[in-house]
Amino acid sequence: DIVYVDQPLSAGKGKVLQSARAFGGNVATALAAVARLGGSAGFIGWLGSAVDDAVLCDLVASGVETAFAPRHADARPVRSRITVGSDGDRFIA
Known part of the structure; x- marks a missing residue:
């Protein structure tokens, strides 16, 4: 789950601009690429x-x-929940 906010993460507070769900991670993203x-990738x-199953289908x-x-x-x-600040910094939880 990716959440884009309108402030740098260091601001401590901001508005959600957009949210999205994407499948990935290092292995799945590399295999898909x-x-x-x-x-050939397996x-x-x-x-x-x-x-x-959404991951399998993807x-x-x-x-x-x-x-x-x-x-x-x-x-x-x-x-994971990834919060992306307005400056592009990310926080992954």
Whole structure:
């Protein structure tokens, strides 16, 4: 979850300008980039077992192979909230 605010983070207070949800992280972003550029990429970490799992759907839509990733109903992605200040500084929680 990404939240963009109108002040630098050091201001301590500001208004939310926009919020968005994006899938990523270092590994998923790199795999999606490789696949979108025509290379072969595969994810082997745990994934949820639901057919409509958003993370799984995003990887597949990017062209990342997921056939060898183990599935488990309780698997959940790590979620982060990223606050981006007006100066571009980020705080990740």
